[in-house]
Amino acid sequence: MIILHPESLEAAVEMKRQFPQSSYLSGGTALLSLLSGKDKDSCFIDISKILSAEIRKEGDGVRIGGAAKLADIARSEILPEFIRKSAGFQSSLQLREQATIGGNVALARFDSYMIPSLFASDAVLSLISADGTRDLQVDEYVLSGDKDSIIESVYIRSLSDGEAKRFARASHAHAALTAAHSGKRYAYGISGSGFAFGDKDSYSTVDFSTDLTGSGDYKRYLASVSFKEVR
Amino acid sequence: MMDVRCTVNGRKAVLRGEEWERLRDVLYRSGYTSVRDSDDREGFAGSDTIIFSGTPRYSNLILLYQAEGAEIITPEGLLDGRKTNDVQDAMVAAGVVQSAYNAPEAALLLTWLLDRKPHPAKEDIKEALSGIFIRDAGYEHYYLAVKLAEEKREYGRYITAVSPSFRDELSVVGKPMPKIDGKALVSGEKLFVEDRVEPNSDILYVLRSPFAHAYVRSVDVSKALEVEGVVDIITAFNCPDVYYMQAGQGNPEPSPYDRKLLNRKVRHVGDRVAAIVAKDRETAEKAAALIDVVYDPIEPVFTVEEAMAEGAPLVHNGIVEYVSGAPEDLDEYNKSADKDEDKVIYQFPLHGDIRHNIAAGAHGGIGDIEKGFEEADAVVDSTYQTSQPQCTPLEPHVCYGRIEGGRLVLNCSTQVPYHVRRIVARICQIPENKVHVIKERVGGGYGSKQDILVEDLLGYAVWRTGHSIYYRNTRAEEFYANSTRHPMRIRVKMGGRKDGTITAIYMDVRANTGPYGNHCLTVPMNASSKTLPIFRVDNMYYDLLTYYTNIPPTGAYQGYGAPKGYFAIISAMGELAMKLGIDPLEMARKNIVEEGYMLEILRGLGEGREGAVVPVGSCGLREALDKGAKMIEWGKREESKDPEWKIGKGFAMIQQGSGLPGLDHSNAQVKLLTDGTLLVLSGGADLGTGLDTLSAKMAAEVLKVPMENISVVSGDTDSCMFDTGAYASSGTYFSGNASLNAAKDLKQKIIHEASLQLGKREDELIIEYPGVVKAKDGTTLTFASLSHTATSGEGRGQLIGTGSFTTPNFAVPYGAHFAEVAVNTVTGEIKVLKFYALQDAGTPINPELALCQMYGAVMKSIGHTLYEDLVLDKSGRCVTTTFTDYCVPMIQEAPEDFKSVLIDVNDQYGPFGAKSISEIACNGAAPAIAMAIADAVGVWIRTWPITPEKILKALGRF
Incomplete structure (x- = not known):
């Protein structure tokens, strides 16, 4: 295993350009989990010390540093309750204290704890890559498949109330569906299938597939009943 | 290599290792051995938890370099010298x-x-x-x-x-x-x-089959043997020609000897193909990649339906032999045997028919079943299907072996040290005196360490090579190459009258034993033998067939068949009550046994032989039902404030056994040391359940000695006497009674010796606390003084009490479990709001441990009821090889209102009136929760696990 220690984000993205197979290491809960024997083939670019973990008010919203731990997000009183609840979907204390919002979003797993609620709160990601900096909405980032940029921070534009839900057989099991909405913005993450962003019925575009978490029909049904009608 | 400077437990420390090494491994190597690993770096089980600069973290998910400057606290840091906090x-x-x-x-x-x-x-x-x-x-x-x-x-x-x-x-x-x-x-x-492994020991690594079913035509290890650091490689072509089975059971075992160490046919994905002894895992993996195996795949079967289908591929099809009781047509039967296959040897008939994938069979009953159904006002006939839950012990299967003084010494995490000794000796073709088994502390057994799953191969590898070797299952291997519950398809037909009397019960049990037949008769038997005897019904019958298939191996798991049987039979009773429009609790009360009732059904429920009819002994069943019903306010309909949620209640009445009367055997000794303190040598295997403490209490109670004056050594085959082992809930009843008898024997010897030393008659002497012999005239003699004299130059010898215990008598624990469950009718979500477990354990020797045993067992069974699922893909490969994928319950899944209650009933046979406590506690959750769900939303889910999806489907939501 090779571990690279850049001293700045600019240096980090340049390293990524040089070693395209490498992975950014922030919290590391996903990257380091279950790796065995293959450790020696991995290359990590450690950005944990050069990324901000701050959570602070900024304008009408809140800016969350990419290295902010899910535990800190769950505890933060300046964030909407449903975003805090999403961070708490990681039900292990030890993992909440290690996993970062940047890592959770960058992995873009369909059962991501944070992506649906970030979309619902109209979040914007500030990205840095070898090509420079840019801002992207959460759904645009996820759909782009970008693995070269670093999520420097997440800006929550809307602090309105919302709802976040996670449907899993048990607290530590994989989720069949993670969903969130705030106002008219809805997002769904469906295990083994994909994301849907948009209005309440946006899930209907997803090709629901069967996996350990349940059948496609079950997940489609769950998506359809996740939220009560908004009157 | 790097040196990381940090603080560990308040002291400056330098941790040395590679930058990329896991902190857990470095800490363990540096002497912080309390930091363990249960999940191979999954980041789940928490055995590797440390406090890392103020926050709890999994040390397996921290790389060494990240610890620079950190303040680390390990569990060692809680101690003040040797004093616990x-x-x-x-x-x-x-x-x-x-x-x-x-x-x-x-x-x-x-x-x-x-x-x-x-x-x-x-x-x-x-x-x-x-x-x-x-x-x-x-x-x-x-x-x-x-x-x-x-x-x-x-x-x-x-x-x-x-x-x-x-x-x-x-x-x-x-x-x-x-x-x-x-x-x-x-x-x-x-x-x-793992704490006994000496530096520079070799490791054992197993190359495993990618096929569920295949002949192994050849295994070419020539290139692998050339890898530097490889010591030896064992295959089916150079392992002993010794048939055995892996179940730790009394000899002769009711399980077929259907395997060798490695076989010329693989029968599940993950089956052993080659065992590599090498200096480290990296070397072994390198060697494994160079082994050339020629497989000849065969179509597999995974379910009982597939196994029993006409023309199904046969999992075992070799020559069948019997040690005793061979049928007359055996030669004819063997004419169709496959010459490429190894034998299957039965110690005595189990009514198997391997040419139809049947490993074992049984049937029996009382009364007239058909007449009973004719007399019924209503009959239900339902089929239930259970899954393949895995024990998930936090300490995976491990073994360490070495040669010492020409003997094979094994440090084992086992429930059955004496069976390990016997079976390893058999495989190595050496006498038992050449094998020394030391049972270490067991970090979770739950039945899976009743099976000899790693000691066989490790023991032989050590004997063969002369090297010290360590083996440890990976967590993934625990799932696909370990042992699990037997999946069972159970049909229950039950008839009853309008007044609630059950007129007939029929059980048809089809069990799936997987590739090998350890416990193939006895686990499925328990589905009937631990359920039917709870009913006062004149007409009961069961049929049982156990099938070989190519799923991952099955074996013993706490409850041992009874959890599945209870799921089926109590659910059927609930369905019948619903059909008749009566309260299932009233139906239960009307049809349960009571003390003194003659259990005629036992005649047909022996394990491979006719069972003995005995009356019901001490029985707290009715009290458990009544008390539990009161606690949960049975009959009161609970309403949720949220109309989406419906709340229901359910229960199960349950029983188990306390060991195997007529089969189990325990021995113990109590030594009086020269200073008057005691050493108990128990053959029993304490799995953490407190058996050693129980043995100490036996001695303390009889000999009136402070507990701190008693030490216990157990499960060491050299120093302790024979014990069949810790399974079938035998610990308290058998091993405990042996310790009690040994204490009583020592008491007699102390009195006798004291009478000689004091010149008094024995009937003038009593023993008083704290370990003093007292005569009627007030003369006293301390144990210390007595022992000192007895072991002096003119003494009569050290005093040792010896006791054994066997019995034909049953000490059956009974109980009732109650569940209150909320079901979301929109999402199918299930919450166990309340769970009350009420059990009679006779006199609980260690009551606080008993209560926790109940909590632990109930959580396991809530696990298999609602969450746990070992899933195979179409090729038979297990795809749930992590805790997350397999879905174990954590603290968030524990019922919000969770109570365990001990019903006070004294047993006539158990030591000081005690009965077993923990296996029975695995039996109630599945049927109680299934009944509660039916009560809540009107649907019966008859398969494990009961999931939101299944409930929604049953409700017709999609």
Whole structure:
């Protein structure tokens, strides 16, 4: 295993350009989990010390540093309750204290704890890559498949109330569906299938597939009943 | 290599290793051996938890370099010298320190919590323990442990009672008392197999089959043997030609000898193909990649339906032999045997028919079943299907072996040290005196360490090579190459009258034993033999067939067939009650047995032989039902404020056994040491359940000696006498009674010796606390003085009490479990709101441990009822090889209102009236929850696990 220690984000993205197979290491809960024997083939670019973990008010919203731990997000009183609840979907204390919002979003797993609620709160990601900096909405980032940029921070534009839900057989099991909405913005993450962003019925575009978490029909049904009608 | 400077447990430390190494591995290597690994770096089980610069973290997910400048606290940091802290003491007092593989980490988390929140709420404790998997004792008494610690800090003593006490006339039996090894376990002392491994030992690595079913035509290891650091490679072509089976059962075993160490046919994905002895895992993996195996795949079968289909591929099709009781047509039967296959040897008939994939069969009953159904006003006929839950012991299967003085010495995590000795000796073709088995502390057994799953291969490898070798299952291997419950398809037909009388019960059990037949008769038998006898019904019958298939191996797991049988039979009773429009609890009350009732059904329920008819002994069943019904307010309909949720209640009446009368055998000794203290040598295997403490209590009670004057050595085949082992809930009844008999024997010898030393008649002498012989005239003689004289130059010899225990008598525990469940009718979500487990354990010797045993067992069965699922893909490969994928219950899944209650019923046969406690507690959750769901939403789910999806489908939601 090779571990690279850049001293700045600019240096980090340049390293990524040089070693395209490498992975950014922030919290590391996903990257380091279950790796065995293959450790020696991995290359990590450690950005944990050069990324901000701050959570602070900024304008009408809140800016969350990419290295902010899910535990800190769950505890933060300046964030909407449903975003805090999403961070708490990681039900292990030890993992909440290690996993970062940047890592959770960058992995873009369909059962991501944070992506649906970030979309619902109209979040914007500030990205840095070898090509420079840019801002992207959460759904645009996820759909782009970008693995070269670093999520420097997440800006929550809307602090309105919302709802976040996670449907899993048990607290530590994989989720069949993670969903969130705030106002008219809805997002769904469906295990083994994909994301849907948009209005309440946006899930209907997803090709629901069967996996350990349940059948496609079950997940489609769950998506359809996740939220009560908004009157 | 790098040196990382940090602080460990308040002291400056330098941790040396590679930058990329896991901190856990470095800490363990540096001597912080309490930091263990249960999940191969998954980041789940929490056995690797440390406090890392103020926050709890999994040390497996921290790379060494990240520890630079960190402040690290490991469980060793809780100690003051050898003194445990107040949280550790409270955990021991509360009874949660049992198998304890990650109890030190739990102590660390709770200490961290209390440092921040001196008076934490329940939710705070839940959060602190949210990332630690407790499999043995449940979570409930952890809340109690925190309360005790708070009380000690505030008042200097415990105020809350940890459990009820029993038997005022006894001094230690029936009283909560710290487990004698509790402090050592919660401290993280070096008590497990992995702590015995000497530096530079080799490792054993197993190359496994990618096919579920295939002939192994050849295994070319020539290139692999050339890899530097490889010591030896064992295959089917050079292993002993010795047939055996892996079940730890009394000899002759009711399981076919259907395997060798490695076989010329693989029968499940993950089956052994080659065993590589090498200097380290990296070398072994390199060698494994160079082994050339030629497989000839065969179509597999995975379900009983596939196995019993006409023309199904046969999992075993070799020559069948019998040690005794061979059928007359055996030669004819063997004419169709496959010459490429190995034999299947039965010790005695199990009514198998391997040419139809049948490993074993049985049937039996009483009365006239058809007449019984004709008399019924209603009949239900339902089929239930259970799954393949895995024990998930936190300490995976491990073994360490070496040669010492020409003998094979094995350090084992086992429930059956003497069966290990016998079977390993058989495989190595050496006499038993050449094998020494040392049972170390077991970090979770739950039945899976009743099977000899790693000791066989490891033992032979050590004997063959002469090297010291260590083997440890990966967590993934625990799932696909270990042992699980037998999946069972159980049809129950039950008839009843309008007044609630059950007129007939029929059970048709089809069990799936997987590739090998360990426990193929006895586990499925329990589905009927531990269920039917609870009913006072004149017409009962069962049929049983166990099939070989190519799923991952099955074996023993706590409950041992009864959880499945109860799921089926109580669900059927509930369905029948619903059909008749009567209360299932009233139906239960009308049809359960009571003390003195003659159990005619037992005649047909022996394990491979006719069973003995006996009356029901001590029985707290009715009291458990009545008390539980009152606690849960049975009959009162609960309403949720949210109309989406519906609440229902269910129950199950249950029983188990206490060991195997007529089969089990235990021995013990109690030695009087020269200073008057005692050493108990118990053949029993303490799995963390407190058997050693129980043995000590036997001695303390009989000999009136303080507990701190008694030490226990157990499960060492050299120093302790034979014991069949810790399974079938035999510990208390058999091993405990043997220790009791040994104590009584020593008492007699002490009295006799004292009479000679004092010149008094024996009938003038009594024993008083603390270990003093007292004569009627007031003369006293301490045990110390007596022993000193007895072992002097003119002494008559050291006093040793010896006791054994066998019995034809049954000490059957009974109980009732009640569940209140909420079901969301829109999402299918299920919440267990309340669970009350009421059981009679006779006199609970260690009541606080007994309660925690109940909590732990109930959590396991809530697990298999609602969450756990071992899933195979179409090729038979297990795809749920992590805790997350497999879906174990954590603290968040524990019922919000969870109570265990001990019904006070004294047994006539158990030591001081005790019966078993923990296996029975696995039997109630599945049927109680299924009934509660039916009560809530009107649907019966008849397959495990009961999931939201299944409920929604049954409700017609999609």
